[in-house]
Amino acid sequence: MFNSSRWTLKRFTSTSTHDEGELGNERDSRRHSGRIHILGVGNVGGFIAHALASRPSPPPITLLLQDSNIYRQWIEKKRAIAVHSDGLDSIKSGFDISVLNDKIWYSLPEWSGNKSEEAYSLLAQRSQDAKASPVFSELVEDNSHIDCLIVTCKAPQTVKAVTSVKHRLSPDSTILFLQNGMGVLDEVNSKVFPFPGTRPHYVAGVFSHGLARKGPFHVDHKAIGTTLLSPVSQSGDLISQDNEQSTDWAPTTKYLLRTxxxxxxxxxxxxxxxALLQYQLEKLAMNAVINSMTALLDCVNGELLYNYSLTRVMRMILMEVSAVICALPELKDIPGIEDRFSAERLRRITVLLANKTGRNTSSMLQDMQYRRMLEVHYINGYIVRRGEELGIKCALNYMIMHLLLGKRSVLRQRESGAIPIDLSGP
Known part of the structure; x- marks a missing residue:
C-alpha cells in the first residue's frame, strides 16, 4: 500500500531560534554550506529570493545573473529586490551576486558608486585587457560547489542555464525546477546530465502565485498561491506508487525542502x-488554454470568458488534453483519473482560474509582448508529443502551437524591418 503519511509535511511554527538550530544541525551533520543559489531572477526567482530573505533566520542566498547587463540593472536597483503587495513595496537586500561573463562565473563584492560602474564596464568589454584592470583583478572566479540550486528560468532557457553551472554541481547537489509546462527534466537529462551516475538530485515544483513584472528586480504579487514540491528520481520520473521510496532523501534535498x-x-x-504529477497535469491543461489563447488574442485572462466562439475552442483543446492525460501509462493505476481529468472538469477549473485572474496578463502573453522565447513547446507541444507516443492525434494543439510560433516570428520580422525616422528636425 502507498503510505501517504510518510510524505505528509509537518507544519512548523517558524521562529528565529528554531530555524537557527535546525539549520545549524543540518549543516554540521551533512557538511554542506546551507547556501541556496537561484538561477533565473525574473518574477518567480525574485519572489522566492525575497521570501527566503524575509525569514527570521535567512539562509545565505546567491543570485546567479546570466548577463552583465542584468548586473547593471542590479546596480541601478540599489542591489535589492522589491515585492509589491497590498499597495506597499517590501524591499530586501544582502544577497550575494555571481555574474556570468564569457562562460565564467565571477563573484562580485558589494561595491558602490563608480567602482560598480567600472566593474560593469569591464564585464561588458569581454576582453583580456579588462582582466588586467585593478578593479577586474578584484573579481573572484566563482567555481564554488553548489549544494542547493533553484532554477526558475523559462523552460526553453533551462538547458543552457543549467549547463553554465554543470561543473559546479555534483551527485550530492539538489536542483529544484520551477517552470511552466512539462518535459524540461527529460531535456536536462539528455543534454546536460546524460550519465545517471553524475546527476544531481531533482525536486519538481508547481508554483501558482500570481506575479507580474513592475521592473527589473521589482515584482508585483497579485494573488496568493501555493508552491507544491516533490522529489523526483534521478531518471527524471516522479516516484511512482509501485516504486515508492522512503523520505530518506539526500541531505541537500532535505535541507532545501525544509527551508x-x-x-x-x-x-x-x-x-x-x-499527487504532484496530477497537479502538474492540471496546471498544464489550464495553461494550454489560458496562456495560448490570451497570447494569440492579445487579451487578459478574463476576456476569454462569456464568449461563445472562444468557449468552443476551449472545449476542443481540452478534449484533446483530456484524452492524452487519461491514456498516460504513469497514471494507469491511479483511481479516479478519468473523472479528475475529464474534459468537463478541466473546463470548469480553467474557467474558474480565468475568472479569478481575470485582470492578469498571462506569462505567455508577456513573453509574446517582449518577443521572448515561448514555452508553448512545453505546454501544447507536450500534449502533442505525448499524444503521438500514444497514437492520439492532437491537431488543434498542434495548430495552436504553430500559430503562436508564427505570430512571434511575424512580430519580430515586423520590428526588424521597421525604418527608424528622425523626428527631431534639423
Whole structure:
C-alpha cells in the first residue's frame, strides 16, 4: 500500500531560534554550506529570493545573473529586490551576486558608486585587457560547489542555464525546477546530465502565485498561491506508487525542502510524487488554454470568458488534453483519473482560474509582448508529443502551437524591418 503519511509535511511554527538550530544541525551533520543559489531572477526567482530573505533566520542566498547587463540593472536597483503587495513595496537586500561573463562565473563584492560602474564596464568589454584592470583583478572566479540550486528560468532557457553551472554541481547537489509546462527534466537529462551516475538530485515544483513584472528586480504579487514540491528520481520520473521510496532523501534535498516549507510567503508544501504529477497535469491543461489563447488574442485572462466562439475552442483543446492525460501509462493505476481529468472538469477549473485572474496578463502573453522565447513547446507541444507516443492525434494543439510560433516570428520580422525616422528636425 502507498503510505501517504510518510510524505505528509509537518507544519512548523517558524521562529528565529528554531530555524537557527535546525539549520545549524543540518549543516554540521551533512557538511554542506546551507547556501541556496537561484538561477533565473525574473518574477518567480525574485519572489522566492525575497521570501527566503524575509525569514527570521535567512539562509545565505546567491543570485546567479546570466548577463552583465542584468548586473547593471542590479546596480541601478540599489542591489535589492522589491515585492509589491497590498499597495506597499517590501524591499530586501544582502544577497550575494555571481555574474556570468564569457562562460565564467565571477563573484562580485558589494561595491558602490563608480567602482560598480567600472566593474560593469569591464564585464561588458569581454576582453583580456579588462582582466588586467585593478578593479577586474578584484573579481573572484566563482567555481564554488553548489549544494542547493533553484532554477526558475523559462523552460526553453533551462538547458543552457543549467549547463553554465554543470561543473559546479555534483551527485550530492539538489536542483529544484520551477517552470511552466512539462518535459524540461527529460531535456536536462539528455543534454546536460546524460550519465545517471553524475546527476544531481531533482525536486519538481508547481508554483501558482500570481506575479507580474513592475521592473527589473521589482515584482508585483497579485494573488496568493501555493508552491507544491516533490522529489523526483534521478531518471527524471516522479516516484511512482509501485516504486515508492522512503523520505530518506539526500541531505541537500532535505535541507532545501525544509527551508522552503518554513518560508511563510511561499505557502509551500511537500506533496506525494503522484499527487504532484496530477497537479502538474492540471496546471498544464489550464495553461494550454489560458496562456495560448490570451497570447494569440492579445487579451487578459478574463476576456476569454462569456464568449461563445472562444468557449468552443476551449472545449476542443481540452478534449484533446483530456484524452492524452487519461491514456498516460504513469497514471494507469491511479483511481479516479478519468473523472479528475475529464474534459468537463478541466473546463470548469480553467474557467474558474480565468475568472479569478481575470485582470492578469498571462506569462505567455508577456513573453509574446517582449518577443521572448515561448514555452508553448512545453505546454501544447507536450500534449502533442505525448499524444503521438500514444497514437492520439492532437491537431488543434498542434495548430495552436504553430500559430503562436508564427505570430512571434511575424512580430519580430515586423520590428526588424521597421525604418527608424528622425523626428527631431534639423
Amino acid at each position: 522552503l516549507n518554513l518560508t511563510q510567503q511561499l505557502v509551500a508544501t511537500t506533496e506525494t510524487p503522484v
